[in-house]
Amino acid sequence: STSGYDIYLIGEYHGQEEVHLLFIEYLKILHEKIGLRDVILEANQHAEEEANAYILGESEEFPEDLWNRPDRFDVLEKIRDVNEELPNREKIRVHLVDVDFPIPQLYAHIAELAEEIGAEGIEIPSLEEFEKWDESMMMELVEKLEKLTEKESTLNELKTVRASIQRYFERGYTFSIREEVIAQNIQYVLKELNNAPVLALYGAWHACKVTSNLMSDDTWAQRLIESGISVYSVAATGISGRRWYDSPSPGVYEINELDRWMWLDEIPLDESTTLEDIFDREPYEILYLDLHINTSLKVPRQAGEVCPALVNTPLSDVYDGIILFREVHPSRDGKSSP
Structure with a gap:
C-alpha cells in the first residue's frame, strides 16, 4: 500500500540484504507518492542524533552505539545514498525508538541528557561506578533530572531511560517493557510530525498485529493499532540463503525454519498448492502475497512448534502482506563493524 496509513511497516528477519533493498525502494516510492520523509529503525534511542548526522552527510562517522549492528549500518548507508539525490527540504530523517542497551549506552544517554539539561548540581558517576549501582539508585538519578x-x-527520552533501566534489571523476557516504550516513542514521533506518515523497519515479531507465543505480550504494532493509529504491516524474508544475525553470536547464518517462524513458504493457497510449490515450478525471485485479497489464508499448522496459539489464525490478522525472496544474502557481508 502507498496511501492511507500512519505507519508503513516492514517486518524483517534481520540481516538480509534483499529485504533492506526492498525497504529502500519502498521508501523511494512513498517519498515520491505521499512525500514521506521519516523512517523508524530498530535501534537504541541514544544513537539517533549521530545517525541523522551520518545520513544527512553532516558526518562521516557511523554512530559507535550501532557498531554491533552491521545490519543497521547497511540500512543507514543506503538512506544516506538516497539523501544525496534529494534537496535539503526533502531529505530523509531517522527516528530510533528502542531501549538503550547495553549498560554503557544507557549511561551515555543519561550523561548527555544531564549535560543538555544543565544539571550542574547533580553528580553524574563514572561508568565504572554506575555499573555497580542498583535499580533504585539509577531511578533516583533519573527522577532528579526530570525535575530540572x-x-x-527531553522528558520523553528520560522515559526511555527509565524503561531501559527497568528492562536491564528484570532481564529475561521483558517484551512488555520494550514494546510499551517503543509504542510510546512512536506516538511521540507522530505527534512531533503532526501525524505525517512514517516508514518503519523492525523485527517481524514486533510487526505482528496480534499477540504471538514468542512475544508473550502485545507487540508495539498491536498497541498502536488499538490506540487508533493505522499500521500497514508486511513480513519480508528469504526462504533460503544466508543472513547476518547477532545471536547466538554475531555472524552469518543459514536461513532455517525458525527464521521462517510461520513457515511462510508452506502456506496453502488451495487444497493442493502452497507458496513453496509456486517457487518450485515458477522462476520467480520474489513473491508478494496481498492478504487483503487472500483473506481466507490461515497460519499453517507447522507454525505450531513455535507459536501454537496462532495456528489457523487468519494471516490477514497477523500481517497485511507477505514478501518472500527465493534466496537472500547477508547484509554488510556479515561484517561486525563498519
Whole structure:
C-alpha cells in the first residue's frame, strides 16, 4: 500500500540484504507518492542524533552505539545514498525508538541528557561506578533530572531511560517493557510530525498485529493499532540463503525454519498448492502475497512448534502482506563493524 496509513511497516528477519533493498525502494516510492520523509529503525534511542548526522552527510562517522549492528549500518548507508539525490527540504530523517542497551549506552544517554539539561548540581558517576549501582539508585538519578526540565522531548527520552533501566534489571523476557516504550516513542514521533506518515523497519515479531507465543505480550504494532493509529504491516524474508544475525553470536547464518517462524513458504493457497510449490515450478525471485485479497489464508499448522496459539489464525490478522525472496544474502557481508 502507498496511501492511507500512519505507519508503513516492514517486518524483517534481520540481516538480509534483499529485504533492506526492498525497504529502500519502498521508501523511494512513498517519498515520491505521499512525500514521506521519516523512517523508524530498530535501534537504541541514544544513537539517533549521530545517525541523522551520518545520513544527512553532516558526518562521516557511523554512530559507535550501532557498531554491533552491521545490519543497521547497511540500512543507514543506503538512506544516506538516497539523501544525496534529494534537496535539503526533502531529505530523509531517522527516528530510533528502542531501549538503550547495553549498560554503557544507557549511561551515555543519561550523561548527555544531564549535560543538555544543565544539571550542574547533580553528580553524574563514572561508568565504572554506575555499573555497580542498583535499580533504585539509577531511578533516583533519573527522577532528579526530570525535575530540572520541562522540555517535552527531553522528558520523553528520560522515559526511555527509565524503561531501559527497568528492562536491564528484570532481564529475561521483558517484551512488555520494550514494546510499551517503543509504542510510546512512536506516538511521540507522530505527534512531533503532526501525524505525517512514517516508514518503519523492525523485527517481524514486533510487526505482528496480534499477540504471538514468542512475544508473550502485545507487540508495539498491536498497541498502536488499538490506540487508533493505522499500521500497514508486511513480513519480508528469504526462504533460503544466508543472513547476518547477532545471536547466538554475531555472524552469518543459514536461513532455517525458525527464521521462517510461520513457515511462510508452506502456506496453502488451495487444497493442493502452497507458496513453496509456486517457487518450485515458477522462476520467480520474489513473491508478494496481498492478504487483503487472500483473506481466507490461515497460519499453517507447522507454525505450531513455535507459536501454537496462532495456528489457523487468519494471516490477514497477523500481517497485511507477505514478501518472500527465493534466496537472500547477508547484509554488510556479515561484517561486525563498519
